[in-house]
Amino acid sequence: MVGGLSLSCISMNFDKRSEKELLTACIQGDKKAWDIFVEKYTDLVYHTIHKTLNIYHPDFLYQELEDIHNSIFLSLIDNDYKKLRQYKGNISKT
Numbered sequence: 001m002v003g004g005l006s007l008s009c010i011s012m013n014f015d016k017r018s019e020k021e022l023l024t025a026c027i028q029g030d031k032k033a034w035d036i037f038v039e040k041y042t043d044l045v046y047h048t049i050h051k052t053l054n055i056y057h058p059d060f061l062y063q064e065l066e067d068i069h070n071s072i073f074l075s076l077i078d079n080d081y082k083k084l085r086q087y088k089g090n091i092s093k094t
Contacts, residue, residue: 020089027081038073045072 025033053060076083
């Protein structure tokens with residue numbers, strides 16, 4: 001719940017916006033936008049970390065997965081959202 005609204009309700013509003021608008025709102029410090037961003041990408045980040053750890057460090061501890069996950073999202077907001085500001089969103093088209 002955020003401000004009395006469920007994240008899924010808020011998410012629907014951001015689903016209508018582009019990724020660029022969501023990132024812009026995050027960079028501007030919109031907590032709701034950040035919550036939606038984290039909710040939207042957390043499964044992907046967990047999956048990628050888990051897969052990578054299984055390949056390169058199969059005896060990893062669950063706490064390591066949690067720590068890396070949190071570090072990734074924290075790194076995105078470090079230095080006034082520097083990494084999010086650098087994101088160009090370019091996708092090659094074939």
